[in-house]
Amino acid sequence: xxxxxxxxxxxxxxxxxxxxxxxxxxxxxxxxxxxxxxxxxxxxxxxxxxxxxxxxxxxxxxxxxxxxxxxxxxxxxxxxxxxxxxxxxxxxxxxxxxxxxxxxxxxxxxxxxxxxxxx
Amino acid sequence: xxxxxxxxxxxxxxxxxxxxxxxxxxxxxxxxxxxxxxxxxxxxxxxxxxxxxxxxxxxxxxxxxxxxxxxxxxxxxxxxxxxxxxxxxxxxxxxxxxxxxxxxxxxxxxxxxxxxxxxxxxxxxxxxxxxxxxxxxxxxxxxxxxxxxxxxxxxxxxxxxxxxxxxxxxxxxxxxxxxxxxxxxxxxxxxxxxxxxxxxxxxxxxxxxxxxxxxxxxxxxxxxxxxxxxxxxxxxxxxxxxxxxxxxxxxxxxxxxxxxxxxxxxxxxxxxxxxxxxxxxxxxxxxxxxxxxxxxxxxxxxxxxxxxxxxxxxxxxxxxxxxxxxxxxxxxxxxxxxxxxxxxxxxxxxxxxxxxxxxxxxxxxxxxxxxxxxxxxxxxxxxxxxxxxxxxxxxxxxxxxxxxxxxxxxxxxxxxxxxxxxxxxxxxxxxxxxxxxxxxxxxxxxxxxxxxxxxxxxxxxxxxxxxxxxxxxxxxxxxxxxxxxxxxxxxxxxxxxxxxxxxxxxxxxxxxxxxxxxxxxxxxxxxxxxxxxxxxxxxxxxxxxxxxxxxxxxxxxxxxxxxxxxxxxxxxxxxxxxxxxxxxxxxxxxxxxxxxxx
Numbered sequence: 001x002x003x004x005x006x007x008x009x010x011x012x013x014x015x016x017x018x019x020x021x022x023x024x025x026x027x028x029x030x031x032x033x034x035x036x037x038x039x040x041x042x043x044x045x046x047x048x049x050x051x052x053x054x055x056x057x058x059x060x061x062x063x064x065x066x067x068x069x070x071x072x073x074x075x076x077x078x079x080x081x082x083x084x085x086x087x088x089x090x091x092x093x094x095x096x097x098x099x100x101x102x103x104x105x106x107x108x109x110x111x112x113x114x115x116x117x118x119x
Numbered sequence: 120x121x122x123x124x125x126x127x128x129x130x131x132x133x134x135x136x137x138x139x140x141x142x143x144x145x146x147x148x149x150x151x152x153x154x155x156x157x158x159x160x161x162x163x164x165x166x167x168x169x170x171x172x173x174x175x176x177x178x179x180x181x182x183x184x185x186x187x188x189x190x191x192x193x194x195x196x197x198x199x200x201x202x203x204x205x206x207x208x209x210x211x212x213x214x215x216x217x218x219x220x221x222x223x224x225x226x227x228x229x230x231x232x233x234x235x236x237x238x239x240x241x242x243x244x245x246x247x248x249x250x251x252x253x254x255x256x257x258x259x260x261x262x263x264x265x266x267x268x269x270x271x272x273x274x275x276x277x278x279x280x281x282x283x284x285x286x287x288x289x290x291x292x293x294x295x296x297x298x299x300x301x302x303x304x305x306x307x308x309x310x311x312x313x314x315x316x317x318x319x320x321x322x323x324x325x326x327x328x329x330x331x332x333x334x335x336x337x338x339x340x341x342x343x344x345x346x347x348x349x350x351x352x353x354x355x356x357x358x359x360x361x362x363x364x365x366x367x368x369x370x371x372x373x374x375x376x377x378x379x380x381x382x383x384x385x386x387x388x389x390x391x392x393x394x395x396x397x398x399x400x401x402x403x404x405x406x407x408x409x410x411x412x413x414x415x416x417x418x419x420x421x422x423x424x425x426x427x428x429x430x431x432x433x434x435x436x437x438x439x440x441x442x443x444x445x446x447x448x449x450x451x452x453x454x455x456x457x458x459x460x461x462x463x464x465x466x467x468x469x470x471x472x473x474x475x476x477x478x479x480x481x482x483x484x485x486x487x488x489x490x491x492x493x494x495x496x497x498x499x500x501x502x503x504x505x506x507x508x509x510x511x512x513x514x515x516x517x518x519x520x521x522x523x524x525x526x527x528x529x530x531x532x533x534x535x536x537x538x539x540x541x542x543x544x545x546x547x548x549x550x551x552x553x554x555x556x557x558x559x560x561x562x563x564x565x566x567x568x569x570x571x572x573x574x575x576x577x578x579x580x581x582x583x584x585x586x587x588x589x590x591x592x593x594x595x596x597x598x599x600x601x602x603x604x605x606x607x608x609x610x611x612x613x614x615x616x617x618x619x620x621x622x623x624x625x626x627x628x629x630x631x632x633x634x635x636x637x638x639x640x641x642x643x644x645x646x647x648x649x650x651x652x653x654x655x656x657x658x659x660x661x662x663x664x665x666x667x668x669x670x671x672x673x674x675x676x677x678x679x680x681x682x683x684x685x686x687x688x689x690x691x692x693x694x695x696x697x698x699x700x701x702x703x704x705x706x707x708x709x710x711x712x713x714x715x716x717x
Contacts, residue, residue, distance in 0.1 A: 010502050016509030054498070081501035083551075085558045103501055104508035104540065 002118050003027045005046040007037035007063060008079070009055050013103075017050075017079075017110070024111040034058035041067060046074050047118055048098075053080040068096055075117050079103055228329040230258070231317070237285055238262040240324065249331055251302035261303070263327070268301050288314035288325055300329065309336045359462035362448065365417055367392070370457065379464060381434030402430035402438060416445050416458045428465065440469035497547040504543060507536050545675040552682045559601040559686065561711050566596040566629055566636065573609050574627065580617050587624035588613075596631050599710045604683050611680045612640040612703050620644035623700070632706070635689070639704040646697040655693070656681040687711055 004026050008014040014030045021028045029044070031037035034057045041049070049067065051060035064076055077099040084092075084100055092100060098117040101110065222229050228246035230239050242250075242258040250266050252258045267277035277299075288294040293315045300310045313328040353360055353373040362371035369388055377383055380400040390399035397409050412427045419425070425445040430438050442465045448457035511532055518526060551557055567590075574588050581588045598605075609627075616625040623643025630637045647655065656677050684691040688708045695701035 010506060012506035013502070013509060016506060016513060019513055020509065081498050081505065083547075086560060087558065103505040105505075107509070107512045 001025065001027045002047040003029070003044065004048045004050060004114070005029050005031065005037060005040055005044075006050040006079075007031045007034065007055065007060065008050075008052040009033060010052070020107045020110060021114060023107075024114070026114070034060075034063050037063055038066060041072055041074075048075045048077065048114065050114075051076065051078050053078060053082065064097065077101060077113070077117060079105075225328075226330075228327075228331075230327050230329070231324055232263065232285075232327060233322075233324040236262065237281075237325075246329070249302070249308075249329065250300070251305050257303075266301055266303060268299055268307050271299055284312070284314060285325065288316055289323070292316050297332075298329075300331075308333045357464070359460075361460040361462070362457060363460070364457045365455065367397075367413060376462075379433070379439070379462065380431060381437075400431045400433065402432045405429040412443075412445070413458075416447070417455070419447075439464060439466045441465065497543055497550060500539075500543045501547070504536070504540055507532075508540070511536060542675075545679060548679050549675055549682070552679065552686065557686065559604065559711070561599055561601055564598050564600065564602045564605070566598055566638075567592045569602060569605060570609060570627055570629065573606060573613060577610070577613055577617060580614070581625065584617065584621065586617060586620055586622065588617075589624055589626040591626065591628040593630060596629060596636055596709070598636065598707070600687055600707060601711070604687060605707070608680050608683050608687075608705070609638070609640075611676045612705075615676060616640050616642035616644065616701075616703070620700070631709075634710070635706045635708050637704060637706050639702055641700065641702040643700040646699055646701055647693070647695040648697055649695075652693060652695060656691070 004021055006014060006017055006021075006028060008017065008030060009032050011032060014032065018028045018030050029040060029046075031040055034055045037049075037051075040046075049063070051063055053060040055063075060078055060080075067074065068076070075098045076096060078092075078097065079101045081103045083102050089100055099113050101113055222243050225243060226245055228243065228249045230242040230246045232238060233240045239246075239259050239261055242255055247253075247255060247258055250258065250261075252261070263281050264278045267281065269277060271277055271280050273280075284294050284296055284298075293313065295311065295313045298310050298312045299307050301307050309332050311330045311332055315326045315328075317324050317326050354375070356373070357375060357378075359375040359379055360371070360373045361369060361376065364370055372384055372387065374384075376387060380387070382399055387399055390396075392398070394406075395403045396406055397413065401409055408427065408429055412425075415425065427443050427445070429441055429443070431441055432438060442463045444461045444463075446459050447455050448459055450456045511529075514529060515533070518529065521529065570590055570592070574590055578588060613625060613627060620642040621644070625643075626639075626641045628639045628641070630639075681691050684705045684707065688711055689706045691703065691705035693701055693703045
């Protein structure tokens, strides 16, 4: 079973996403802040780290940079309310960000994109 | 006149030499003193022709030519005369004749006056005319003091001063001075007087040549006045006038330069230009600019319209803005001899401009802040919306297990969530368009394909209302634009048309023009009142004038559409008739160009 870590400070969103992904057959852990998210990666190897961009203690980008600099072997994707351009997405892919999902999203859309990343 | 001639003829031969010397000396004096007699001589030459005709005296003209021609040889002739009496006799006649002409026809008043009472003893025609006397008889009854005002301009009594002048002439041989004369029984006039001592047959007397210099004095005064006037004007205007020679030496400056810069004229004149400052009052930051301008001034032929704006630094270290106009100074041969410059103080204007600039910046900042604010608001709205959507979707999975009443509750949640999301999306869109971060993705598209796919998507809505969707495109139109934005524009307009139409049709027409395309979306809907057309593209307009509640919408759709059309380099407008329908039409360039985007 593929393991997913979702770092999201908005609890209702985090819980719902956890449920959606668990329904799709993934093992999901959630963190409500950056520090907790990083802590969890120390204890467990996740196949995918889903990151919210704006967190109370640090940004999703900071978590990504910390983990990728430590060569933490995982896939990364962002979930954000801020849309980005296709040009920007190309740059993200170059540095190792698999996807960028704009909120709100449907369960179908989310599950399909996660499936694609973890294939 | 006859009397004079007799008197002159009576002159002894022995005295001729002395007399000629006298005449020669007098001539020298005359030449030396304001070409007094030179002019007279020219007059004589001019009058020769008149004599020739009028008096018909044979030989006179010829003789006179000789006199003029032989003037240079008079001195040498003098030596010859001593030895050659025949020659002397001839020359005496010549001299007499010459003097006679000079005396008779001179424009200057020529007269003789004799001691001891120094009354006039003779006077020529000009003397009679100038002094306004009846005839020579009346003239010789008078003396210089009778024809002078009581006092001279220097305050001396004319009688005393005249005495002094006569004494001087008698002592030194001649005296030349300015004198205020008086016409007999009339007003004063300025004159120059040349008194020459004459010794003849043991008699000593004075010959006086008086020239009326009223016109000359008037001209001098006029010139003085106009110069004074110009100086007054130049010194009283607030603009600075400067004149430079070609080596950039200041040759003239009006006093405004002192008021403007706080430096004295000598401080400005004495300043030696260096790399930092061409002039003492130049702001070093603008020195290069001014040096370049100066070089332009001395190399360009026509400087009529040359201007420049720069800063100066006053003695009190105050910065002032100057608008300078430059022009060339030429000499008679049209050769440039210098440059004139006019400085106009535009500090106040510049300050006002700076103020406006700052205000614009502040407004811009405010606008950016507002856009950021909208981004934050949108973010804050979207975050809970994400949770609502996710949880709603999870609930909808168990819809079949719910009662009909609960299903209605769930549907109400879904409807209003959709409405809320639509609103938030539009707000975010507006914020994004207005921020500078908005990016376009230009690609090649076929307009017909683009319209067809939108029409296909919206057909469900029009079918529901039994409205026909008509597409009219005359020929294939290939465009280079942002397809997502164009789809958004068309989608908004067609969706709106269907929304506000109850029966009839919605027609989409595309016409290719030179390098643009015109798209019209016509409906047979409710129409728009004329007074509201202009407000239609404003943000949130609909919110303040709600239409039928079931129609819905955010009031941002048309504002977004307009901004998108403009971002793609086009224009949008509409025609509408209340109760009959509306036509929204927009143009877009077929090939989007970067510079179109503002």
